[in-house]
């Protein structure tokens with residue numbers, strides 16, 4: 001079954017169960033036991049619901065699309081259909097107004113599948129980068145590491161050790177922008193800082 005078929009199946013069984021008179025929560029884990037002691041029809045429905053939920057869990061674990069509710073520290077929750085949790089989070093970031101920052105902003109987002117109340121929330125970390133300064137005549141930057149400008153050692157100019165990672169310095173040969181790239185093995189794996197060599201007043205931090 002596809003994600004949308006599983007979705008429709010779960011919704012159909014859930015509404016059928018909700019229409020059955022019951023004094024217990026049909027979504028609760030102990031609902032099955034309650035249903036078992038209630039009547040056979042409800043018990044059958046509940047078993048079908050559990051099977052469909054398990055199939056949807058497996059479908060998601062294999063990277064399949066489904067419906068996600070996404071939120072961050074704010075109270076805004078948005079629902080996205082037919083996507084993965086990562087795609088839903090990317091869309092949430094694209095839909096939001098995060099303002100202009102002069103350094104990388106890390107957003108921690110949470111995604112939940114409303115059809116799977118027992119599944120843990122997904123936590124997705126997204127780096128929101130400021131715009132890179134434009135190069136001359138709207139060309140792409142030409143990043144290089146001339147030792148006279150970036151320093152370092154001859155065999156590997158502009159590269160230094162940094163904790164468990166490395167710092168790389170590069171300069172654009174067209175506009176003079178300087179890029180400072182920090183790579184670590186931590187949860188926030190990579191940062192790039194770009195500043196204008198000429199004035200050194202603007203600092204931009206980006207992430208690859």
Ligand SMILES: [Zn+2]
Nearest residue numbers: 135141172175
């Ligand atoms: Zn440039």
